[in-house]
Amino acid sequence: MITLYAVTWRADTPDLGEDELGVLADGDLAMVVGPAPATTSREDALAHGRIVEEVASAVDVLPIRYGTTATDTDEARSLLREHGPAWAARLQKVEGCAELAIRVAPSAADEVRAASGAEHLAQLVSRSRLLNAAESELGDLLTGRCRVVRRLAGHEELKLSCLVERAQVEPVRSELEEWGASRDDLMISVTGPWAPYSFVADGQDAGVAL
Amino acid sequence: MTDLSVAADDVALVDLLDRVIGEGVVIGGDIVLSIAGVDLVYLGLRAVLAPAHVAGPSAIGADALAGEAL
Amino acid sequence: MNVHYVYGVLPGGQHPPDLAPGPDGAEVQLVEGQGLAAAVSELPGDRYGEQEFRTHAEDPVWLQELASAHHRVLASIALHGDVVPLRMPTLCRTRQGVLELLDARGDALRQAIASVSGRVEWGVKLYAEPRPAEQQVQAASGRDYLGQRMAQGRARDEKRLRRGDAVRACHDALASAADHAVVNPPQDPALSGRREPMVLNGAYLVARERESDFLAVLDAQAAGPCREAGVVAEITGPWPPYNFSVTEDRESAGRP
Numbered sequence: 001m002i003t004l005y006a007v008t009w010r011a012d013t014p015d016l017g018e019d020e021l022g023v024l025a026d027g028d029l030a031m032v033v034g035p036a037p038a039t040t041s042r043e044d045a046l047a048h049g050r051i052v053e054e055v056a057s058a059v060d061v062l063p064i065r066y067g068t069t070a071t072d073t074d075e076a077r078s079l080l081r082e083h084g085p086a087w088a089a090r091l092q093k094v095e096g097c098a099e100l101a102i103r104v105a106p107s108a109a110d111e112v113r114a115a116s117g118a119e120h121l122a123q124l125v126s127r128s129r130l131l132n133a134a135e136s137e138l139g140d141l142l143t144g145r146c147r148v149v150r151r152l153a154g155h156e157e158l159k160l161s162c163l164v165e166r167a168q169v170e171p172v173r174s175e176l177e178e179w180g181a182s183r184d185d186l187m188i189s190v191t192g193p194w195a196p197y198s199f200v201a202d203g204q205d206a207g208v209a210l
Numbered sequence: 211m212t213d214l215s216v217a218a219d220d221v222a223l224v225d226l227l228d229r230v231i232g233e234g235v236v237i238g239g240d241i242v243l244s245i246a247g248v249d250l251v252y253l254g255l256r257a258v259l260a261p262a263h264v265a266g267p268s269a270i271g272a273d274a275l276a277g278e279a280l
Numbered sequence: 281m282n283v284h285y286v287y288g289v290l291p292g293g294q295h296p297p298d299l300a301p302g303p304d305g306a307e308v309q310l311v312e313g314q315g316l317a318a319a320v321s322e323l324p325g326d327r328y329g330e331q332e333f334r335t336h337a338e339d340p341v342w343l344q345e346l347a348s349a350h351h352r353v354l355a356s357i358a359l360h361g362d363v364v365p366l367r368m369p370t371l372c373r374t375r376q377g378v379l380e381l382l383d384a385r386g387d388a389l390r391q392a393i394a395s396v397s398g399r400v401e402w403g404v405k406l407y408a409e410p411r412p413a414e415q416q417v418q419a420a421s422g423r424d425y426l427g428q429r430m431a432q433g434r435a436r437d438e439k440r441l442r443r444g445d446a447v448r449a450c451h452d453a454l455a456s457a458a459d460h461a462v463v464n465p466p467q468d469p470a471l472s473g474r475r476e477p478m479v480l481n482g483a484y485l486v487a488r489e490r491e492s493d494f495l496a497v498l499d500a501q502a503a504g505p506c507r508e509a510g511v512v513a514e515i516t517g518p519w520p521p522y523n524f525s526v527t528e529d530r531e532s533a534g535r536p
Contacts, residue, residue, distance in 0.1 A: 007235065019427065042227060042245055046437045049230035050430060065234035066245075079237060087235070101225040105255035109462045109523070152228075156254060161233075187255050191222040197233035216408060216477040217466065223440055251444025253451060257463035257480065 001036035004068045004076060006052050006195070007087050008032065012059035021051065024073050026080035028088055032061075033076055036069045056195035060095050062087055063195045090200055097147060097163050098193030102176060104134045104158040107187045131158040134186055141179060145172050150198050161198035169193045217258045224252045281325040284311075284378050286370040287353045288520065289389045290363040292317045300356035303328065303349040311375060313382040316389055319357060320378055333369055351519075358400060358520040364392040365520045392525045399459055399485045400518035404498060405472065406447055406480035409510040411439070439510070446509035447480045450501040457494040458484035462523045479511060483523040491518075 005021070008014060010030040013023055021034045032055055037044045045066045052063045070076040080087075106127055135151060135158055142149055145168060152159040164172050173190045180188030227248055252258075285302065292315045299308045302321035310317040326332070328346075336342040350368050357363040372378045382389065414432055419425035455461035466478035486494045495515075502513040 004237070019423070040245060042248060042441055043434070043438050045227060045230050045245060046223065046441070047430075047434050049226045050433055050437070052230070053226075054426075054430070063229070063234040065232075065236050066230045068235075068237055083237070099229075101222075101229070103221065103225070103255055107256065107465075109256065109464065152232075159228075161229075187259055189218070189221045189255055189259060191218070191225045194226065194229060197229035200233070200235045216479070220440065220444065220479075223437065223444075250448050251441055253448055253463055253480070256465055258466070260465045260468060 001069050001071060002033045002073065002076060003036040003048070004064045004070060004079075005032040005034065005048065006055055006061040006063050007080070007091065008055065008059050008061050009091060014055045014059050016055070022073075024076050024080070026077045027084050029080050029084055029091075031064075031076055031080055033070075033073070040067055052195050056098070060091055061195050062090055062094070062200045063197045086202075090202075094163065094196040094199055097165055097196060097199075098169055099196045099198055100146075100162050100164055100169065100172060100176075100190055100192040101194060102138070102158075102160040102162065103189040104131060104138070104160075104180070105156065105187055106130055107183075107185055127156075130185065134158055135160070138176070138179070141175060142172070145175070148199060152198065163196055163199045164193075166193065217260070220251070220258050221255070224249075281329070281373075282322045283325050283329050284372040284375060285321050285323050285328060286366050286372065286378060286381065287319045287321070287350055288357065288363045288365045289382070289393070290317050290319065290357060290361060291315070291393055294361055296357045296360045298356055298359075300352040301349075302353055303346055308353050311378045311382075313379045314386045316382050316386065316393075318378050318382055319353060319363070320372075320375075321353075328369075328371075330371060333371075354520040358518065362393055362397050363520050364389060364396065364525040365522050396485065396521040396524050398489075399487050399521065399524075400491075401521045401523055402458075402484045402486055402494065402515060402517035403519065404450075404454060404480070404482045404484065405467070405478055405514045405516075406450060406482075406506065407472075407474055407476040407512045407514065408443060408479045409512060410476055411436075443479065443509045443511055446501075446505045446511050449505055450498075450511075450513070451480055451482055453497050453501055454482060454484050454494065457490065457497040458486045459490075460485040460524055464523070474514075476512070485521055485524040486518075 008023075008030050010025045010028055013025075013030060014032065016023070016032070021032060023030050023032055025031075032051075034051070048066045052061065055061055056063070070079060138160065139149060142162060146162040146164040148163040150161045150163075152161060162172070169192070173192075176188060176190045180186065231245055231248060285306075287302070287308070290296070290310075292312050294310075294317060299319070302308050303323060304327070306321040306323055308319055308321050311320050347368060350365075354363055354365050370381075372381060417425055417428040417432070419428055451461065451463065462483045464481040464483060466481050469475055469478075472478055484494065498513060498515060506513055
């Protein structure tokens with residue numbers, strides 16, 4: 001069993017530091033693979049992610065979800081053949097881009113113990129309104145600065161992924177942080193640049209294409 | 211190691227884990243993993259970041275390997 | 281012109297002994313009204329009036345001295361019964377103004393007292409022990425160097441995950457032993473007085489009769505999962521319920 005890390009352009013063939021990783025090619029594309037772990041764990045998932053980031057720091061990639069395996073290199077190559085055209089199209093869409101991970105949360109502590117179910121619900125509604133309003137403001141702020149913004153699932157925090165050209169990563173980060181600093185009622189975190197995990201499928205342009 | 215780097219990197223770790231496990235290309239029915247406890251490390255932004263604090267650059271990959279320890 | 285500085289509000293008819301003195305040794309008195317009592321000091325307006333607060337708004341030394349006094353008065357009341365801290369500063373021009381405050385905010389104040397009655401606040405802060413310095417990588421080749429650095433990165437990630445788990449588990453255990461819990465942003469090292477990074481700044485509202493259970497849970501967490509993950513616990517308290525008083529101005533209840 002082999003584990004699949006990421007899809008890249010064959011022409012880019014990354015120089016991998018790890019002896020255990022390999023690159024399989026088919027047509028215009030290549031896939032970074034390695035031995036499948038015996039068990040899955042958060043620690044292994046992180047290590048997997050670090051490898052994907054190492055590759056992404058050098059070349060354009062489509063990260064493959066942790067835990068994806070193929071029986072052997074033949075099967076992996078046949079996946080490249082089967083999905084080639086779709087993956088090539090996606091790689092073009094994310095060319096030269098990285099992902100920023102944004103989290104926004106209210107800065108006040110959750111209100112102390114709602115006295116009733118109704119009060120508790122009111123607090124949830126109020127938080128949800130605050131975060132939706134934040135999403136809308138950030139959408140405006142990011143228009144023209146990044147290619148796509150996608151909202152990820154989350155209740156207590158607003159989580160956004162944005163696809164940004166590499167040269168715009170630091171300017172966008174600064175603007176987001178300034179926005180956060182200007183708001184007493186909210187706090188923001190911006191991490192990355194990451195490989196474009198959130199933008200690998202059709203339909204993930206549907207957040208806001210800016 | 212400053213307070214800033216600890217906090218920012220705690221969030222970066224959760225952001226990476228969320229992506230590696232929850233996003234990325236999905237191929238057929240081969241995957242399956244549900245990794246329990248992913249959110250165990252994370253108490254929320256308010257618990258991690260000081261009010262005037264903003265998360266600084268947390269580039270990983272080659273930068274982390276070549277440069278400062280996280 | 282003097283000002284009336286209000287530290288906090290307690291149920292009426294109490295006689296807490298040994299009230300600590302206020303700023304500059306000012307006497308603290310109780311002003312009763314509406315079944316409540318406001319703990320108040322009359323202070324010189326040229327030193328503690330509204331204008332003085334504006335002038336010193338950014339002066340950490342001035343603020344810290346006042347906050348210490350604010351706190352010690354409230355702590356001395358909390359030793360003997362319930363008290364709801366008020367935001368620092370709460371100033372009234374006259375004693376009548378204090379009575380009007382008790383009248384206007386009476387319902388919220390009574391609700392606040394009820395919500396913390398019989399409970400005190402404990403603060404638990406967790407700090408991450410500094411990492412030992414990493415070994416310099418000795419590598420024969422670029423590939424080797426990267427391989428070793430990846431391994432070091434993995435070790436850091438694992439340690440961070442374990443630490444995160446220990447922090448979460450400790451907070452959850454303490455929250456279960458308390459009536460309510462709040463996580464606050466980590467304090468600046470200038471305030472915490474410690475150089476290690478703060479990884480949890482928790483406040484817990486604990487019923488007085490559950491205090492020994494709460495402390496036992498903390499001891500167990502500190503000696504076990506926290507210690508194993510390189511996390512050190514520090515407890516402070518009991519405090520008046522700065523983090524748990526439900527009043528309009530809950531946010532800055534004057535915690536020093």
